[in-house]
Amino acid sequence: MASRPRGNPTEFAILGLLAEKPRSGYDIKKEVEERLGHFWSESYGHIYPMLRRLNGRKLVAVRPGRRQPGRPDRRVYSLTASGRRALEAWFTHPPGPSRPRNELLLRIFLGRFAPPATLLRDVQTYRAGVLATLRQLRGIRAAVRGDAAPSPDLVYWALALDFGVRVFQALDDWSGLAERRLKELRRSRGQS
Amino acid sequence: MASRPRGNPTEFAILGLLAEKPRSGYDIKKEVEERLGHFWSESYGHIYPMLRRLNGRKLVAVRPGRRQPGRPDRRVYSLTASGRRALEAWFTHPPGPSRPRNELLLRIFLGRFAPPATLLRDVQTYRAGVLATLRQLRGIRAAVRGDAAPSPDLVYWALALDFGVRVFQALDDWSGLAERRLKELRRSRGQS
DNA sequence: GACAGCATGTAAGGGGTTACATGATTCA
């Protein structure tokens, strides 16, 4: 029975990004936002201490990066051989069950205790965010497809992108429907 | 500037369910699993202490429920007037930003550091879960549609259901694609 | 005989966010 691996997902997200190439904590944060933003998130307050811990466990190594006057010296981390092994071991354990938590849906579900106009506002805000992400993902996908040689390693990135496009498309469709339904309700019940 | 309300989402999930009707902690857990399972989750270790705290703040009231020999007495909670106000106040604050965390996607994104066969196994497991949920949601939706009188309050429940059907349908489509892609990779690279 | 359901709870601990501190540079 392969038990769940010791260590939290953040640990492996960091190890994984460092497996691509050496990076600073700052870089990692940006990378997560830009490339994993539609399915993952991290905060500085978690990344920096974690890098330190990983260094203590010799899974990563630090090297002072370029220093510039007026700003803190960069600390560039890279994966060690045992870090690499830890990353590979992570894959051998199946992912734990996901426990969903979508606050907008909770509100919708409890919608009858709120004025329809309030829910409508929330849905519209949500939809705007979904659409922005969707446009961005589609833009990236178009650019990638334009690229001549389909590198075999690119398949993983493309799969993650495709996940985003499909799910966010469904989210957009749904929120469009929700908007229409809520507008009907607002009309039939009066606003406030 | 309406600041974020004090209190975590669990608090309002509980308040919301009690607004429907009085319930015990045990009931709340079951209700979340059965009706909100595709977008929300709670654990006993959070529900019971939270009910106690809400009682301390007079947002809910307790009443001893039916007692049966050989098992702990039920403690049935109901919403007070100020609990109701707290719930309504919650809706006036917009929901905070969501921070996604999908471990399967993280694995896919870092897929090139793992053998394709491992990822394939994870995707297949994932897909089986998605399909089970999807079938269940569709079954419920069919049953609801069969029901004669479309109650106006039912619209919120239907909207939450529809969210599930659409999103999980997209998830199924995507994981089917991922399966095919990973099988190709496994073939072209050899397993292990 | 074992397991699922009923029913409540506690303790420990980790995971993760927010807010704060610092400070120069560049751009509108």
Place this chain on the structure above:
DNA sequence: TGAATCATGTAACCCCTTACATGCTGTC
């Protein structure tokens, strides 16, 4: 003048899960 970017970090805090404790009943 103000905001954004660069860049690292700490402290406080909370949210939430896991594992444990207890014990009867009904079903396969």
